[in-house]
Amino acid sequence: MTEAARALDVDPSTAQRLLATLAGAGFAEQGEQRRYRPGPELLRPGMMVALPPLRVRARPFLERLFDRVGETVHLATLIGTTIHHHDGIEATTHALRFGLRVGVVLPAHVTSAGKAMLADLTAEEVEDRYRTVPSMVGGPATELDFEKLHQELAATRRRRVGTNFQESEDGVAALAVSLGVIDGEHAAFSIAMPIARFGSGDGERLAGHLLRTAAELKEGIL
Structure with missing residues (x-):
């Protein structure tokens, strides 16, 4: 979470909220020591195909x-x-x-x-x-x-x-x-x-x- 906050230049609470949202949608998950990593939705085939916003x-x-x-x-x-x-x-x-x-x-x-x-x-x-x-x-x-x-x-x-x-x-x-x-x-x-x-x-x-x-x-x- 600290690394995400630093990379995005936002408060840790904002980074936590964004990561929690990603985790809820399956795009991130918490592993050991509560560190976040890519979730199943991000890794599934087809996600590498660029889609319009x-x-x-x-x-x-x-x-x-x-x-x-x-x-x-x-x-x-x-x-x-x-x-x-x-x-x-x-x-x-x-x-x-x-x-x-x-x-x-x-x-x-x-x-x-x-x-x-x-x-x-x-x-x-x-x-x-x-x-x-x-x-x-x-x-x-x-x-x-x-x-x-x-x-x-x-x-x-x-x-x-x-x-x-x-x-x-x-x-x-x-x-x-x-x-x-x-x-x-x-x-x-x-x-x-x-x-x-x-x-x-x-x-x-x-x-x-x-x-x-x-x-x-x-x-x-x-």
């Missing part, structure tokens, strides 16, 4: 989702306890719209994409992440209400869609679906719009488009 391969499906819903859409990944927005398309035709968040990092547990991806993990894996990595939002992660978080993630698993109604920021209504683990990263598509335009039938309609597009992506690139 996830953002490039997912872009046609992100565009397909945008065409279907006409609202701002994003591609995000889960790193530790935060989500990172890698790509997006803004719904510029609406006078009242949700702007792009490409490049923005947000706490996972208050975002639709974060909940969708956290719901792929076990309760133990979720708690390990939050107890290992410092919280981004006021106070240590151990102060998180894990019971409430687990209830929210259980509901997300039942719906198959994560939701965010003014939790990450005022005035936003967002839904997201997990794309599973792609290239060793947990990924998700999300749809966001002003809550003032979110109608009673929008939740079911948008969720349907998310699930349909996610299934098409999995069939198309995995």
Whole structure:
């Protein structure tokens, strides 16, 4: 971990989080004396073949989702306890719209994409992440209400869609679906719009488009 932190020029805690994420996806494993080494996913045949980045391969499906819903859409990944927005398309035709968040990092547990991806993990894996990595939002992660978080993630698993109604920021209504683990990263598509335009039938309609597009992506690139 110390060598990784030095090579990446990051804090040891950040290196530990990244290595834990790689280990969870099978790309690294801990051997003797808790030293990390390449995992089975990294060593399997086919990994030596260069693939376009996830953002490039997912872009046609992100565009397909945008065409279907006409609202701002994003591609995000889960790193530790935060989500990172890698790509997006803004719904510029609406006078009242949700702007792009490409490049923005947000706490996972208050975002639709974060909940969708956290719901792929076990309760133990979720708690390990939050107890290992410092919280981004006021106070240590151990102060998180894990019971409430687990209830929210259980509901997300039942719906198959994560939701965010003014939790990450005022005035936003967002839904997201997990794309599973792609290239060793947990990924998700999300749809966001002003809550003032979110109608009673929008939740079911948008969720349907998310699930349909996610299934098409999995069939198309995995």
